[in-house]
Amino acid sequence: MINVIKNLSIEKLMYKLSASVVYALLSAVALNLFFQPGHVYSSGITGLAQIFTTLSYKLLDHDIPVSVTLYLLNLPLLVLAWLKIGKRFTIYTVITVTLSSIFIHIIPEFTMTPDPIINAIFGGAVMGAGIGYALRSGISSGGTDIVSLYIRKKTGRQVGNISLLFNGVIVLIAGVLFGWQYMFYSLLTIFVSSRVTDAIYTKQRKMQATIITKHPVEITQALHQKLHRGVTVVNSAEGGYTKVTMTILITIITQAEYQEFKYIMKEVDPTAFVSVAENVKVLGRFIEDDN
Numbered sequence: 001m002i003n004v005i006k007n008l009s010i011e012k013l014m015y016k017l018s019a020s021v022v023y024a025l026l027s028a029v030a031l032n033l034f035f036q037p038g039h040v041y042s043s044g045i046t047g048l049a050q051i052f053t054t055l056s057y058k059l060l061d062h063d064i065p066v067s068v069t070l071y072l073l074n075l076p077l078l079v080l081a082w083l084k085i086g087k088r089f090t091i092y093t094v095i096t097v098t099l100s101s102i103f104i105h106i107i108p109e110f111t112m113t114p115d116p117i118i119n120a121i122f123g124g125a126v127m128g129a130g131i132g133y134a135l136r137s138g139i140s141s142g143g144t145d146i147v148s149l150y151i152r153k154k155t156g157r158q159v160g161n162i163s164l165l166f167n168g169v170i171v172l173i174a175g176v177l178f179g180w181q182y183m184f185y186s187l188l189t190i191f192v193s194s195r196v197t198d199a200i201y202t203k204q205r206k207m208q209a210t211i212i213t214k215h216p217v218e219i220t221q222a223l224h225q226k227l228h229r230g231v232t233v234v235n236s237a238e239g240g241y242t243k244v245t246m247t248i249l250i251t252i253i254t255q256a257e258y259q260e261f262k263y264i265m266k267e268v269d270p271t272a273f274v275s276v277a278e279n280v281k282v283l284g285r286f287i288e289d290d291n
Helices: 002-006 010-038 044-060 066-084 087-106 116-136 144-155 160-178 180-200 216-227 255-268
Strands: 206-213 232-238 245-254 273-278
Touching: 010 044, 010 087, 010 116, 044 066, 044 144, 044 160, 066 087, 066 144, 087 144, 116 180, 160 180, 206 216, 206 255, 216 232, 216 245, 216 255, 245 255, 255 273
Parallel strands: none
Antiparallel strands: 206 245, 206 273, 232 245
């Protein structure tokens, strides 16, 4: 592990560390100011940690803190990530999970309102903002993210059904423990959280850029070097009005890379004609950096 840490870029490590702090703070606020006081369960491993904490009080008459159950549930998944996904990814995830547990433990639980609907909505929004920012910064909060990445790495398939099944079990247990109305409160917070996450996290949104240029070699090299994106080249395209022969370049980027893409175009060929189509579907090989 020490050798892996030594090979990490200090600048990149500090960037991801700051993202981990932001996620940890927002998740702790969502949990201790909204979810726990409102008896609302979050999604994923955090919701499961809440369930174990509740059961510990009901069955053992001893309240095990959510911070402890959250960390314990993540430990075997972190071992899986270290062995099967990647050491660098695991280090970032360990930092994020540790900071989350610390913030959840030190920030006191406070009831802002007893209304479970308000707690569900605002808790989901805060948690969704934290998850979206973490994903946008290229870090993982652990839990079901690790399982999903492992299965995707082994099979190449998206595994959204795992999250749906996992969250379905959580809301059912919420109904059993607190009453069926709380199942719907938990569904509400999961829905709000997912909407806010999608609004912030743009990496999964693909964009197709069509570039008409007189400098195809320079643009292609820049896109390879700075965005690590492939380019399809169509030579000898003729303008319908000017009859000038130019080259068409076609590439796929993520929305998170769009600002960098605009900077590259402005720097390499500011006179190029660029058309961008949003939210395109991609079949086949498209590299996404999980680290």
